Amino acid sequence: MPVTGLVVAETASLESLGWSSFFADQLEPGELEIIPARIARVHRTRLVALSLVGAIELELPERTNTADYAVGDWVTVDAQSHMLVRRLDRRTLLQRRTEGRSAQQLAAANVDTLFIVTSCNADFNPARLERYLALANQAGTSPVIVLTKADTVDDAQTYRREAMALQRDLEVVVLDARSGNAGAVLAPWCTSGLTVALVGSSGVGKSTLVNSLAGLTQDAQQKTGAIREDDAKGRHTTTARSLHAIKGGGWVIDTPGLRTLHVSDSAEGIETLFSEITDLAPSCRFRDCTHDHEPGCAVQAAVRAGTLSVERLARWRKLSDENRSNTPVLTGPRGNKSAARKGR
Numbered sequence: 001m002p003v004t005g006l007v008v009a010e011t012a013s014l015e016s017l018g019w020s021s022f023f024a025d026q027l028e029p030g031e032l033e034i035i036p037a038r039i040a041r042v043h044r045t046r047l048v049a050l051s052l053v054g055a056i057e058l059e060l061p062e063r064t065n066t067a068d069y070a071v072g073d074w075v076t077v078d079a080q081s082h083m084l085v086r087r088l089d090r091r092t093l094l095q096r097r098t099e100g101r102s103a104q105q106l107a108a109a110n111v112d113t114l115f116i117v118t119s120c121n122a123d124f125n126p127a128r129l130e131r132y133l134a135l136a137n138q139a140g141t142s143p144v145i146v147l148t149k150a151d152t153v154d155d156a157q158t159y160r161r162e163a164m165a166l167q168r169d170l171e172v173v174v175l176d177a178r179s180g181n182a183g184a185v186l187a188p189w190c191t192s193g194l195t196v197a198l199v200g201s202s203g204v205g206k207s208t209l210v211n212s213l214a215g216l217t218q219d220a221q222q223k224t225g226a227i228r229e230d231d232a233k234g235r236h237t238t239t240a241r242s243l244h245a246i247k248g249g250g251w252v253i254d255t256p257g258l259r260t261l262h263v264s265d266s267a268e269g270i271e272t273l274f275s276e277i278t279d280l281a282p283s284c285r286f287r288d289c290t291h292d293h294e295p296g297c298a299v300q301a302a303v304r305a306g307t308l309s310v311e312r313l314a315r316w317r318k319l320s321d322e323n324r325s326n327t328p329v330l331t332g333p334r335g336n337k338s339a340a341r342k343g344r
């Protein structure tokens with residue numbers, strides 16, 4: 001079945017779609033009648049993929065659960081029937097546990113760089129950005145903070161400095177998502193074979209950025225929507241994840257804006273995010289120091305010395321606690337999953 005609205009350049013190679021030896025090595029020598037394809041859209045009952053023969057709607061084996069597939073996944077497909085054969089192992093996977101659900105929701109796969117988008121307005125919130133950073137770190141993607149709406153304020157650099165302090169060596173860019181210049185600012189992360197994904201609250205300009213990066217004509221553009229004036233909140237214009245070709249090469253995944261991002265399964269991601277605290281911990285007198293009331297705590301000493309802010313330490317504590325209580329632990333002989341007990 002032909003698919004509208006998705007264009008693959010005629011000169012496309014598998015490499016330009018993000019294919020690499022990591023995926024090629026997973027093919028079996030006998031798998032001759034198959035072609036590799038990359039998932040571009042995940043619907044409730046349909047999967048659309050990009051391949052060297054163009055955009056194709058996949059035939060799905062009975063009992064396929066499309067929720068097991070993420071935009072950006074590589075799959076093998078029967079060359080004749082376009083029947084889905086199998087998914088290849090992922091290089092990176094962005095996923096989150098929605099409250100009350102035991103299974104993780106798959107956001108995007110095989111993403112190289114995560115653009116964490118926020119605006120130079122009321123959306124800017126260090127604690128929220130730290131949640132996205134923990135997610136990016138945990139997934140194995142490199143995070144970049146993208147500050148949009150720089151054109152609406154005089155002090156965009158103040159936002160930039162505050163964002164840069166959130167993680168060691170963090171890349172932060174400031175731009176007007178609507179301008180033709182946005183693509184040039186993001187070009188270092190957008191080259192042939194690389195995939196970026198955009199995440200952030202509703203209304204920060206993710207789809208606006210996709211349109212600037214993809215250079216789509218009017219009818220193929222991602223819909224964008226005005227935000228509320230009083231609190232800068234968006235109206236959840238984008239409702240599904242989708243993959244788009246970037247003008248100069250590479251791929252970008254647009255995602256719906258999230259109301260809240262709950263953190264779970266991200267202990268390593270949090271360690272990386274708060275590396276200044278992680279680095280101090282071995283100097284605490286007690287190996288299991290909670291950096292709260294213990295004597296000889298190197299982290300509390302850093303707070304007293306003014307090299308670590310009380311607010312940052314409080315955010316570390318809150319995020320670590322939340323992660324612990326939301327992450328199922330393996331218990332019992334059969335490894336049954338149950339939620340960890342709340343508290344420390």
Ligand SMILES: Nc1nc2c(ncn2[C@@H]2O[C@H](COP(=O)(O)OP(=O)(O)OP(=O)(O)O)[C@@H](O)[C@H]2O)c(=O)[nH]1
Pocket residue numbers: 148149150151152175176177178201202203204205206207208209223224225226227234235236237238239255256257258
């Ligand atoms: N002035 C200005 N307006 C912007 C910028 N980026 C986005 N906008 C506007 O902000 C509004 C929201 O943009 P969208 O691209 O729809 O935001 P989104 O992040 O995709 O939102 P959801 O799809 O709801 O998650 C639109 O009216 C855009 O024109 C920017 O850099 N400067």
Ligand SMILES: [Mg+2]
Pocket residue numbers: 206207208223224237238255256257
């Ligand atoms: Mg959008």
Ligand SMILES: [Zn+2]
Pocket residue numbers: 281284285289290291292294296297298299300
């Ligand atoms: Zn301590």
